[in-house]
Amino acid sequence: MLHEQLIHSFRRTTVQIDDGVDTSDWLPQTNGILQGDPLSPILFNVLTHEVTQRNGRSKYVHLRRRHGHRSDRLRQYTISTRPLSKWTERNDIKINEEKTELVVFRKGGRLTEEGNVKCNGKQLKKTSDFKYLGITIHTTGKSFRLHIRSRVMAATRAMNEIRNITQLSISTAMDLFRIKILPVLTYGLESVGEYLTYKQMEELERVKAKYLKRALGLPQNARSRLVYELSRETFLIEDLRCEIMLPANDAYKRLLKDLHEKKTSIPEEFYTTCAMQDRTWTEANHEMRHVTTRLAIHGFHHKVCGNKTYQEPNDKCGDQDKDSSKTNEDGTGQRPNPWSEDEYDNDNVDDDDDDDDDGDDD
Numbered sequence: 001m002l003h004e005q006l007i008h009s010f011r012r013t014t015v016q017i018d019d020g021v022d023t024s025d026w027l028p029q030t031n032g033i034l035q036g037d038p039l040s041p042i043l044f045n046v047l048t049h050e051v052t053q054r055n056g057r058s059k060y061v062h063l064r065r066r067h068g069h070r071s072d073r074l075r076q077y078t079i080s081t082r083p084l085s086k087w088t089e090r091n092d093i094k095i096n097e098e099k100t101e102l103v104v105f106r107k108g109g110r111l112t113e114e115g116n117v118k119c120n121g122k123q124l125k126k127t128s129d130f131k132y133l134g135i136t137i138h139t140t141g142k143s144f145r146l147h148i149r150s151r152v153m154a155a156t157r158a159m160n161e162i163r164n165i166t167q168l169s170i171s172t173a174m175d176l177f178r179i180k181i182l183p184v185l186t187y188g189l190e191s192v193g194e195y196l197t198y199k200q201m202e203e204l205e206r207v208k209a210k211y212l213k214r215a216l217g218l219p220q221n222a223r224s225r226l227v228y229e230l231s232r233e234t235f236l237i238e239d240l241r242c243e244i245m246l247p248a249n250d251a252y253k254r255l256l257k258d259l260h261e262k263k264t265s266i267p268e269e270f271y272t273t274c275a276m277q278d279r280t281w282t283e284a285n286h287e288m289r290h291v292t293t294r295l296a297i298h299g300f301h302h303k304v305c306g307n308k309t310y311q312e313p314n315d316k317c318g319d320q321d322k323d324s325s326k327t328n329e330d331g332t333g334q335r336p337n338p339w340s341e342d343e344y345d346n347d348n349v350d351d352d353d354d355d356d357d358d359g360d361d362d
Contacts, residue, residue, distance in 0.1 A: 013029040014026040014027060015029050047091070047093075095120065097122040100125075101124065101125050101127045102117050102124040102125065102127070103126070103129070103130050104139065105139055105140070106139055129146055133188075134188055135147055135191060144200070145197075145200060147188060147192060151184065151185050151186070151187060151204075152185065152203050154185075156207070158184050159181055159210070159211055161180075162180070165214050165215050166214070166215065166216075166289055167284065168284055173211075181207070185204065186240060189246065193244070198251040198254055200251075204236060205255070205259070208233070208236040209228070212224075212228070212233060213227055216231060216293045217289050217290025217293055218290070218293055218297060225262045225263045225265075225266060226266065226270065228263070229263070229276070230275055230297075235259050237256060270296065274292055274296065275292045275293050275296035276296065
């Protein structure tokens, strides 16, 4: 058979390692093919060719179909796994029933006992989601909330690996973002982009805003609209629209509209600050970057205001300052510092902060 000839041709494969400086001797490859080799899916298709050529009336399971249907059809799949098991034995392939899981795609509701499927006499474990080629798929087939969450977490972990980011120039920091963070964050978006909701796109947008705040030496509860203006960066969903052709569905249009509306609400005084006029703070090893950017964002208003939460200066700040000067929660009479290390822990902007941007209004 064809697959036997392919297996035989790979039994005496040798590889050579080139690290850019020197090359190794030829080494025998004893197991499989190279990781990420484009031959992998081709060989799989050749191996399973006999199975996929069968139609729905065949005794074999059609692998091109989703492995989930209405519960009244699942009994047929219990029967059809028997000849599939025999086919795997004939071709020296073993099905691991412990690792094999069953997902029934449905609109909702619970599965009945008829939804059980057995393989080699063992009942397959049912799950509500599974990861296929790096994309987490839910039972509805159109919800990718878990996939977006996993991508955001993976991008945050990659972000935490970049140390002393405030010592890099802004251009270098953004190059690192595009090289190291963006591929992790956008994995699989070409396939699931049209199904993303407003909230899911908002989660993706927060990742770039969070990265920019770290690069600029700003606290995570700083307004994202100001951060984008300081760094002169475009919104992430706009970048994805150009780079991976992210579909412009209703959620995309609504989010982009809201983001631009927030940007237009920035007061004119912000554009007259030193950070917007003098761009030397964007260069590498600028010791006063965090001072310059924070002066533009909040002007250190918390130093003279008794309000514990982040807010813009208003007419009530004086009253709050008078009340706080008399006493505080500890009864010491000292003015509370809303940006203290105990409250926000933002003095060290390079800390591993995996929390969500709860204070970010964007």
